[in-house]
Amino acid sequence: MFKTSAMSNVACSPATNQPAVWDHHHFGNVQTTEICYFSVTSRCVNEEKGCPRLHAKHHYHWQISENFENWVNLPRLQVEALETAFCFPAETRIILPPFLKTGTAPVNVVERVMSHKMWIADFEQMSLESPESACVFHLRRLCTEKNHETITKSSNFQWFFCDANSNWVEYGKHDTCGNFVCNPSINSSQIEQHFLSMPHLPLTYQMSQNTYVIDFKCMQQTNNRTGFQRKIRRRPEYDCSLLHFHTLGTDDTMNLGDLTSVIKFLSMQKTNASENAILPQSVNGDSFFSREFPSIWEPMHLKERVCRVKLSPSSREFKAVVNYLKQYFSPKLEQVERIQHPFLWQALKNKIIDMMRIYDDLNKVNIQWLFHGTTFNAVDSIIKDNFDWRLHGTRVGQIYGRGTYFTSDACMAYNYCTSDFAGCKYLFLARVAVGTITAGNPHMVRPPLNPNTGQMFDSTGTDTVIVKYDKQEYYPEYLITFS
Numbered sequence: 001m002f003k004t005s006a007m008s009n010v011a012c013s014p015a016t017n018q019p020a021v022w023d024h025h026h027f028g029n030v031q032t033t034e035i036c037y038f039s040v041t042s043r044c045v046n047e048e049k050g051c052p053r054l055h056a057k058h059h060y061h062w063q064i065s066e067n068f069e070n071w072v073n074l075p076r077l078q079v080e081a082l083e084t085a086f087c088f089p090a091e092t093r094i095i096l097p098p099f100l101k102t103g104t105a106p107v108n109v110v111e112r113v114m115s116h117k118m119w120i121a122d123f124e125q126m127s128l129e130s131p132e133s134a135c136v137f138h139l140r141r142l143c144t145e146k147n148h149e150t151i152t153k154s155s156n157f158q159w160f161f162c163d164a165n166s167n168w169v170e171y172g173k174h175d176t177c178g179n180f181v182c183n184p185s186i187n188s189s190q191i192e193q194h195f196l197s198m199p200h201l202p203l204t205y206q207m208s209q210n211t212y213v214i215d216f217k218c219m220q221q222t223n224n225r226t227g228f229q230r231k232i233r234r235r236p237e238y239d240c241s242l243l244h245f246h247t248l249g250t251d252d253t254m255n256l257g258d259l260t261s262v263i264k265f266l267s268m269q270k271t272n273a274s275e276n277a278i279l280p281q282s283v284n285g286d287s288f289f290s291r292e293f294p295s296i297w298e299p300m301h302l303k304e305r306v307c308r309v310k311l312s313p314s315s316r317e318f319k320a321v322v323n324y325l326k327q328y329f330s331p332k333l334e335q336v337e338r339i340q341h342p343f344l345w346q347a348l349k350n351k352i353i354d355m356m357r358i359y360d361d362l363n364k365v366n367i368q369w370l371f372h373g374t375t376f377n378a379v380d381s382i383i384k385d386n387f388d389w390r391l392h393g394t395r396v397g398q399i400y401g402r403g404t405y406f407t408s409d410a411c412m413a414y415n416y417c418t419s420d421f422a423g424c425k426y427l428f429l430a431r432v433a434v435g436t437i438t439a440g441n442p443h444m445v446r447p448p449l450n451p452n453t454g455q456m457f458d459s460t461g462t463d464t465v466i467v468k469y470d471k472q473e474y475y476p477e478y479l480i481t482f483s
């Protein structure tokens with residue numbers, strides 16, 4: 001897709017006595033697909049006469065190619081978005097930030113080819129594609145050379161497996177099902193060592209009378225006795241000093257914020273795909289895309305699965321939750337906590353992006369703030385694993401279907417709360433992608449087919465009671481405690 005005429009007079013392969021190739025150059029072909037450590041930290045002595053590695057400002061970089069031969073450097077904004085997502089093992093696909101800033105004209109081939117299209121990076125296929133283009137690019141990541149004494153986080157790879165809760169757990173750590181691995185037979189760095197020296201040979205290890213085989217070709221682990229297979233992933237360590245993942249100190253009010261940005265962006269991209277779309281400032285680039293999670297979130301360590309943040313009663317966020325609640329009723333409020341669960345958040349976000357592709361209309365995705373009252377002993381489990389009536393039981397009659405119940409009526413939800421020993425009750429305020437609704441019945445285990453769209457309805461229920469069947473379609477965002 002990059003025209004040969006556009007690149008014919010550009011030196012695109014490293015030759016001796018040619019200056020080093022830099023990450024800001026158009027082409028990024030290098031003999032050794034690594035970043036030169038010295039180019040990042042100080043100055044490489046081979047700068048002038050040529051270095052086999054890519055010279056870069058950071059220890060990581062991303063490139064694309066049509067044919068695996070001519071590799072083109074991606075701009076910084078896209079590199080940051082890719083790197084941020086890639087460090088999280090649960091991430092498989094992300095939408096890249098737009099390639100052109102508002103009101104600017106393309107200055108190079110990349111901008112010309114990539115502008116005005118939505119590009120989706122796939123980390124499993126290592127590809128970049130667009131629903132608006134037939135072209136598929138190969139994607140590759142470069143990081144600092146491994147043989148140097150100082151290992152950078154960007155080139156320190158960790159190995160993860162997918163546990164029974166669909167969470168990605170690093171080898172050697174306990175999983176989220178409560179199965180502690182006290183004496184890990186194998187850890188991340190042992191797998192990495194094997195992978196680097198013998199990537200074509202499977203790795204076999206023993207654990208409690210089972211033999212497991214890790215196959216690097218299909219990235220799977222097989223239990224030899226049972227034949228059970230798990231997906232595995234290899235991802236670099238997250239370097240929070242390089243990436244500004246969480247934007248702190250903002251005074252955001254409670255709104256759909258980041259999610260709305262991506263939805264607006266998607267719909268505008270679709271509407272204006274063939275025109276020179278001018279995106280509003282707030283969705284043009286670094287607001288949503290350089291940030292995976294809401295800007296109001298407290299920073300979390302990569303290994304931290306979930307965290308509860310008690311809101312200050314003087315914060316705008318606290319007041320927004322209370323005001324929302326007070327539209328309905330006002331029992332004595334003890335506290336409001338924000339639930340920060342990156343994995344569940346991403347799941348909802350992915351689902352909404354997916355629904356946007358189907359409906360092409362934010363109003364039809366129909367995101368709502370809804371309440372869910374619960375027994376006190378289900379609170380921790382909900383925060384950890386989201387609402388799931390099969391795990392937490394149900395105290396509603398399930399007259400609209402066998403799923404998880406939400407309501408816009410706080411009083412109704414409050415009636416399903418039970419007190420703990422201190423007399424406190426707990427109510428969740430969830431963000432729910434309601435989508436299309438149809439009447440349900442007590443036997444329904446999933447929504448029926450919508451004859452108008454050929455797709456299943458997204459929810460069953462009424463205007464005030466919503467039943468959801470897919471855990472990806474809701475997020476337990478606030479926990480409200482009443483005394």
Ligand SMILES: [Zn+2]
Binds near residue numbers: 037038046053
């Ligand atoms: Zn160098």
